[in-house]
Amino acid sequence: MSSSGFASQNGAGGSYTNGPSQNPVGVYPSAQGLMAPPLPGYMNSLPTKGPPPTGPGFSSRNQPSPVAPPASPGLRAPPQASSTPPPISSYSQHPPQPSGWSGVTSAPLAPPAAPGLRAPPQASATPPPISSYSQHPPPPSGWSGVTSAPPTAPGLGAPPQASATPPPINSYSQHPPPPSGWSGVTSAPVAPPAAPGLRAPPVGNHVSGGTSTPPVFQNTMQPPAALQHAALYPAPPPQMTRPMGSSYPSLQPAYHSPPAPPQLHPQPVSQLSPSLAALSLQSQPPEALRVVNLLQERRLLPPGPVTPPTPCLPQDLQKLNCCPEVFRCTLTSIPQTQALLNKAKLPLGLLLHPFKDLSEEPITALALHSQLPVVTSSNIVRCRSCRTYINPFVTFVDARRWKCNLCHRVNDVPEEFMYNPVSRSYGAPHKRPEVQNATIEFIAPSEYMLRPPQPAVYLFVLDVSHNAVETGYLEVVCQSLLDNLDSLPGDTRTKIGFITFDSTIHFYNLQEGLSQPQMLIVSDIDDVFIPTPDSLLVNLSECKELVQDLLASLPQMFSRTMETQSGLGPALQAAFKLLSPTGGRMSVFQTQLPTVGIGALRPREEPSQKPSQKAAPKEVQHLNPATDFYKKLALDCSGHHVAVDLFLLSAQYCDLSSLGCISRYSAGSVYYYPSYHKQHSPAQTERFQKDLKRYLTRKIGFEAVMRIRCTKGLSIHTFHGNFFVRSTDLLSLANVNPDAGFAVQMSIEENLLDLQMVSFQAALLYTSSKGERRIRVHTLCLPVVNSLTDIFAGADVQAITALLASMAVDRCVSASLGDARDALINAAIDTLASYRASVLSIQQPGLLAPACLRLFPLYILALLKHKAFRTSAGSRLDERLFCMCQLKSQPLLYLMLMIHPSLYRVDDLSDEGALNISERTIPQPRALQLSVEQLSRDGAFLMDCGTVLYLWVGRSCSPVFLTQVLGVESYTALPLLMNQLPELDTAESSRLRALIDWLRERRPFHPVLHVIRDESPLKAELLQNLIEDLSESALSYYEFLLHLQQQICK
């Protein structure tokens, strides 16, 4: 293994950064650890954030500011109450109707009839009416980016907006330039402080001497199923460090545990740092620090879902903190210094799901967080220095002044803020909704817009080549649009248009007054022009009949086409020209490699990436785009508030690494349906239909920007997701959708020595589909600690895994797949080594981890076996690229299922411990370890991989399950391909269907169900997800642990 880490991921290499990135650091010397200290000299190059703000408040310096008790006596309503001014702001706790936060939405966004996709019952079922959050969970969105470029980027980046449309872009940024604050300095390249990455991976193959007595492994307990699959894994992986030659069963240790040594708590709670100890410890159980010997502990998974750690804050503050599904940090205790962070070898970063719709969340625990307060105010209170929005974590110095929790400036409380519209009382500014809610939405006054908010504009760009027509996708799209035309988010201004293309481009005149749609063909694709610009994007309500006519006739219009060429590039150029005056959403459907005109591509897939190939590739080529055409066009789109969503439906190689750029840099989404065919792949058709419905009806925000601020001393290092980076802390999102996730790597530029806590604030400014300018603000507050023990105690293993996954994707692109894999392994080694060396006070044998990180090696192994990073033969390039897209743009919740699926036994479901949601009883089986050991032949098991569900039925499965749930008389009667459970009127059937429906409706994409038996072709896919087992090209979990142990003890 070569030495490598994650350092160079910043900016992900030249071709992926859109311009001189905020992370201009190239490839680090390859001897650094994941969190290695900055290189000598490197600090000198750190851009400063400009002179510290010198406002009056700031000069009150670093006094650790005790957080204002929410109801401090000093703040009680001053006597002037009588002079209560008229309420300038109105505060609506819940916009009237359940579906729309904008308060105007009439279209129920919850698709009524899609049982799988987002079953409506749930929304309504939710006991506490979560009325006003936005309505959608995240779908598989696009390709992620590490992008980052100041608008001045020369060359590639030259973000169009800088030159082309100065006004729109800059004007929309939510902040009038602050007088002195650091946010005005944002164009300085952000430097990566923590050179995460490159530690020389000590991959030696010798077992370290004497540190541990490895547990004895016995092979006697192999269940029959395991033996049965043994033949599937013939070759031991090359990198194994154990003696070779064992057959699979012998590699599957039974984890025989010697009598457990007495539990040690080497770092009892009393050793927590004073700052932590001073805070309430209620929320941080010492369980997080329980020492676990991974080599001995067999059952790692908790009975229920893995929950994020609770920040160690005083309870009154924690109660107000942002919901972890919206905003969380890899470390819920922030290290005081970068040096301390480097020592912990853990990545510091944020995971965001900023436009998440909590209204569909059925879980009551979330309901607490899920009402979105909406405030209308002519004066949104913000820090005069850094422009932070007032939030629950500011301090009221006295009745008339508040201290910013990000830059520490003391600001005046505006007169109108003294009045509380909720309680209708005067003089208690700390009771205002802005100070009581970590997530809040403002309806923005006119100063937040430079042009009138744009209408909702939707343009559909459809591939109608022979190949496309043959897949039958066009009928599905047209029908879905016909069905959902009235549910497209928008108002009376909503516009719609269509372009189709093969080797030529076809426009459709839908102008009011025509008796039928008029097709206009432009065959000169080298110099595309728009034939009748005014009649191609039309008002939906005025021209609805023509639109319906077109949708009804489109599938037939091309049914006999023999045109095989695809001029996608020119079609995109035309679409951009059409949309650029307004901005809007471009939905592109493509079924093959573009072959003519600008942006044409050639097949690049290596033979080893074809499914027929047996040998695993050592390295994967062509992860980088073949042309910068799509990226440049995406930047033009972004500059004109146009986002491009790409639906790729193809059995052949389409070069997703090139095409994906169009969505990645324009803040769009990518959907991928490999081998889509209406007849041959009914499951994909079902998924495509459900996804489309969700896509067409989910909430959307236009001409959006998102700024992330953090307490002075912390800074942003790299962004992950689909967007264009406008400046160090500002992302352009031409569209924002409720299903998009983002990740942000952070660094500690200045020591946080005098701070007890720090805050992060994400502000998303967007135009709603009803034409309102709105700002959604999320604020997260976390404690600062000064000991490694405390840092480890607050580690959020899922967030860490997700951030590392994004970093590894960048690494693949900037360096190589092998480098990325090494870096992932090193992340696990470094972290556990640091824990052993610096936190454990009593050395003991074994591979030790704190309980809060016990799943870390397992998750890292899961990533190594994930389609994005695996080295096995037959991994298609586009599939790999798509998985990489997902890793960078899925919200954490769904991402974790894609990384580490959930496995349940389902032939013996009971109501014990079941959830009861609006009169439905939903069984909650225990999650099992992902090993073939768990699959017993006499049972049936459900594996939830996020986008796919596998129901594996054992050969000796009970007849009751076969007849009562599957509706077949015997195992052999079970069809090889089955994608639906029969609706039988039995308790067993209802239980399983309730469970599957519940799993499906909690996510924004539609997972397909495959019922499989031993003879099914899909069985291999199921087995590939059993990540604890040895596979053709990767270690078993136990072997992986041994490898880590060797490296750590070396």
Ligand SMILES: [Zn+2]
């Ligand atoms: Zn401030």
